[in-house]
Amino acid sequence: MTFKEFNLNKIIEKSLEENLYITPTAIQEKVIPLVLESNDIIAKAQTGSGKTAAFVLPILNHYSLNIKEGKAKIRTLVLAPTRELTLQIADIFKTLGSNLILNLKIVSVIGGKSIGDQLLDIQKGCDIVVATAGRLLDIIDKKQINLDNLEFFVLDEADKMLDLGFAEELELILKQLPQKRQNLLFSATYPPKMKQIASMITTNAIEVSIQDEQPTVELIKQRAIEVNMENRNPLLRELISSNSWERVLVFMANNRAANNIAAKFRKYNINAQSFHGDLTQEDREYTLKEFKDKKIKVLFSSDIAARGLDIDDISCIINFDLPRSPADYIHRIGRSGRAGREGLAISFITLENSEHFKLIEKRANIKLEREQIKGFELIGTPIEKEKGKEPVKGKRRSKKDKLREQKKD
Known part of the structure; x- marks a missing residue:
């Protein structure tokens, strides 16, 4: 199979060719058609499987077919757990959307950079926001972002979002989003708690898991x-x-x-x-x-x-x-x-x-x-963990500490 079989906009196909995207990965092959058909998706996609392009391409295709006049409004929100992933996703949007005549405006919202500059970029008008949860909530608290026109909500690396404190942050963010939207969730693992996160976002998603792909x-x-x-x-x-x-x-x-x-x-x-x-x-x-x-x-x-x-x-x-x-x-x-x-x-x-x-x-x-490597052989016997002892107070990070660390990103 090639990307041409998805019948994407010819301009997007040109960007794919320029960036040597020839054959879609297994997750792209399954997810892209479903997103193009406006389905909500919950996809179990392993690290390195190409999941970012699986949502970027159909979103860009939607933009190319639904051009809006006037000042750009936020139609896509992507949440990611780290600054690095946020910047990477934004770059892929820019790269694969570079040939579109729309001249899409993409804003990364992350900690560690001037919130004033990010607010200015949002107020000038933007089409796509890629954000970490903590910084996005800072901007929401300032009442400086309007998400009423949102069409796509993407939660990437959702299992990482299960880290303590995110469920509360996600709930606050969801309150700012319109009820009618397309939801796309991607996760490398799918622990039981993921169902709780997923149920907060969508109740009628198609689940995608690549069984025949070599892990x-x-x-x-x-x-x-x-x-x-x-x-x-x-x-x-x-x-x-x-x-x-x-x-x-x-x-x-x-x-x-x-x-x-x-x-x-x-x-x-x-x-x-x-x-x-x-x-x-x-x-x-x-x-x-x-x-x-x-x-x-x-x-x-x-x-x-x-x-x-x-x-x-x-x-x-x-x-x-x-x-x-x-x-x-x-x-x-x-x-x-x-x-x-x-x-x-x-x-x-x-x-x-x-x-x-x-x-x-x-x-x-x-x-x-x-x-064992010669000259560095292990000496001694493994230390067995003692059972039955109560945890020592203060030795582990508290819930507040974990949440604080997460918000730094």
């Missing part, structure tokens, strides 16, 4: 290397050196750890940088560009990068610190093996996290053989 994770070679915690740093340097990897994305537990290890790697003349939510938006965009251009060899990142980064040819994903949940594990390793390519993901298994990785394996339905 992204099956295209990724996954390795589990046992190593003592204090030897992870030298082991990582050894792996990078011995494998001649050009571009490595390393996931860390927190921002401080990312900063510290990046500084240590630079002392070994390895071009490394950290990437996390404490950076200014300008620094985040600059760092990502340098990484894409292969000017940065190793990027140490917090989980903010687990969603929304679309970088081709990442040599390897390293779980230096394990993620909290199996879903986050899937999204992390999904940064490799993009768009049907083979990928590589390595997790460091220590005495302290061995039991946690067994839980990730069980819930992600995987089973990896443990490896």
